[in-house]
Amino acid sequence: MSRIVADGISVLRERRAIVDGVSLAMEGGQFIGLIGPNGAGKSTLMSVLAGLLAPERGTVTIDGAALAAFDRRRLARLRAYLPQNPRAEWPVSVERLVALGLTPQLPIFGALPEAMQARVDAVLAMVDMASRRDQPATTLSGGELARAMLARALVGDPQVLLADEPLAGLDPRHALDGIGRLRGLADGGKLVIASVHELTLAARYATHIAVMRQGRLIAFGPTAQVLTAALLHEVFEVDACVTGAGTPGAVVDFVPTPAQA
């Protein structure tokens, strides 16, 4: 079980704080839904937690070791990161694309070992893409590509998964399927951090909710306690109706305020 602790991290751009003094502690078994309006700093925070962006202030540690001092390949085996709208630059087959997730496990030269091929087959089947394995990745639809990329992230069996809007572009069935899978990973002891705009899905599946606004972490805690109508009103500036947050039947619905209607 991995534990990530962020302590007072700030990221500055042109003297403006994109991420402003964020501190939070997360550990395996949690599925953290990161929510907040556009431009709240969610993606930047994810990059910092993934170790891809060094914050101007503050530190991130994984299991007590500073992220900044981590060996690249060791870190790559420990955590997987999926950026927003990932795309394939060459028309490689879906199978090859997924196998790229094993890059940190591979020697500098040579083909994919037999044992790793089994791993690729398993994750392809898991995301329902086994029948598309030979199709060029550039010809997939947006949702299919998102599933292939999720398989890419999971193929190395990372302890931590950071996914930036992994549900964007998925149809209802695959969105439910995808977020259910993320929860399943957390139930299996992994730490999953995903930014999500579909608040109903977050309310149903996330064990914890982290809320960002203007670079600051407004709230962080178990879904049932954090995801309230009052908080959503404060963060998104719209009235919301929240029922049963943290339960499988949760619903979050936005209602127009009288002034806007």
Place this chain on the structure above:
Amino acid sequence: MVGKRLWPVLAGVLLLAGVLLSLGIGRVWLNPLVLADSVFQPKPNLAWLILIELRAPRTVLGVLVGASLGLSGAVLQGLLRNPLAEPGLLGVSAGAALGAVLAIYFGLSATFLLATPMMGIAGAIAAALLTLSIGRGGTLTMILAGVAVSGLMAAGVSLALNFAPNLAAVYEITIWLLGTLENSDWDQVLLVAPFILLGWICLAFSARDIDALTLGEAQAESLGVNLARTRLLALAGTALSVGAATAVTGSIGFIGLLAPHIVRPFVGHQPSRVLLPAALFGAILLVFVDVATRAIPTAGQEIRLGVLTSIVGTPFFFWLVVKLRRLSP
């Protein structure tokens, strides 16, 4: 279409055919019987001397140079994920040309034959260092720095032409710039081979990284790829191999651009798998074009290699544009 398992055989046959043609074609026909006879003589005959001292170094150099262009083209296209990337993009070819032109301009080449390639290599390395020092930090900034360095080096060449002491120097510089494998000798091969081989090693070590770049820079970095190191490997490899190649042959366009495109569909588009076939086809293309420069009858001078690659390469390029137009909506 050629089967995916068949291409290594095809490449091998083509390369062998190119090498044999390159050894066989020239001003005089070498009778294989006379050549075979020479092996058993204590003193080599004329045919043997022509083969070993003139045609063999020319062929070896053609293979080395063509493979360098194809390999570095494949690495740069993988690194930049751009089908138009080619070895000249980073300023090293222009730097090599400037170095060699300065050697001719100051008359160093007249007193010492290897001065031109040596200055060429120095120019390529200087250009690469300049590109790296200005353009480090990002892939796009490296391309832009490369374009700027190319422009600067080209300006230097123009300046040398502008202030050339006499018409003979202008002629010599211009002809050198057109690119050729004529007058190759073993000294040149021995001078550039270490640089070229070192460059190939740098380029080969970027294979895993350019594969990961299929996922874009953010995911590649998350997979443990050190992009700064990858860029350095690609730049150093190109500077050493293509810089040294340009230093002896002059500028040769299109090979580095085309070779990766020809082989890419046959290896499933995976960037690392493009490297070896691109090097092979670069060598094949260059050797065949060089054979053609000798086979095409001309009144005086041989048609120059760089000229012919451009003439042959342009239709290929049009074909590439049409193909890309068909693929993209």
